[in-house]
Amino acid sequence: MEGFGGQLPFILLIFVVMYFFMIRPQMQKAKKEKKFAEELKKGDRVVTKSGLHGKIFDFSEKNNAIVIETGAGKLTFDKSAISLEMSQKLNAPPAEKKK
Numbered sequence: 001m002e003g004f005g006g007q008l009p010f011i012l013l014i015f016v017v018m019y020f021f022m023i024r025p026q027m028q029k030a031k032k033e034k035k036f037a038e039e040l041k042k043g044d045r046v047v048t049k050s051g052l053h054g055k056i057f058d059f060s061e062k063n064n065a066i067v068i069e070t071g072a073g074k075l076t077f078d079k080s081a082i083s084l085e086m087s088q089k090l091n092a093p094p095a096e097k098k099k
Contacts, residue, residue: 036087037079040066047086048077 044056054068
């Protein structure tokens, strides 16, 4: 029984480290993605997680879908298919060129 008392703080430390390095960042990322999806509006340029580029044409609120206008026409995607990182890179101002 004495050995378990010495291991308990170590086990707790492992759970704390796992929370701060694995669980918490995933929760924060999910929160950012949800906020991003809620703030989308018509005319926003977006990239889907599969790499399709387009502009938001319309919303379908009843089934949480977005109609994206692309070079191939209008396609319907779920809001969760929009990539936060790739869309932000697409809309970021171009970096100043170094001389």
